[in-house]
Amino acid sequence: MAVFTRGFGGRRRESDDRLPPGQYLTEDFPVLSAGPTPRVSTDEWRFTVLAMDGVHTSWSWDEVQALPIDDITTDIHCVTRWSKLGTHWRGVSLDHFLEHAGPEGTHAMVHSYGGYTTNVPRADLSAGKAWVAFEFDGEPLAPEHGGPARLIVPHLYFWKSAKWVRSIELLPADRPGFWEQNGYNMYGDPWKEERYW
């Protein structure tokens, strides 16, 4: 009789502890896009925060590059069950943008060039939990992965990490974005397997 255990000597490997339920590890970086890849040059790219008092604050590419830039190492989890551990990004914390949005608005709709949208509670975009990222693995973010810039909200399933991010709209209540209208969970916590309705 053979007895199989996970890892060596029955001890769980660190990667097991970092893998949410129902996920498997991948080494490559799959591309998941609901439509064609929009081509946005850094000259024309802008990032806008739409506050609930009607004030729009917007940043050019160069203005974003002049904000404090974080080096981010994080695990990412796609609802289609792949996870990638220890990915490296550079980007600007959303705190630097949302501090211009006033206190009102419990939720946000994230809008992308190309029309994609996704909803996220404001608290999940604040306090160092989300970034506008423009580098992956030391290179400018590739267009198919959302370049020139995408959102990363790594503690939620990766569909919340809008590629080709264009704006954040503060809202008085939650409202479904693109995938959320098509059966995906409103919140998307990978540790609770909040995949679909």
Ligand SMILES: Nc1nc2c(c(=O)[nH]1)N[C@H]1C(S)=C(S)[C@@H](COP(=O)(O)O)O[C@H]1N2
């Ligand atoms: N604008 C936009 N952002 C998007 C998507 C999309 O189709 N359009 N797909 C989402 C989904 S479902 C996932 S899993 C990740 C995939 O990112 P990747 O293609 O860089 O792996 O992007 C998310 N952000």
Ligand SMILES: [Mo]
């Ligand atoms: Mo996804």
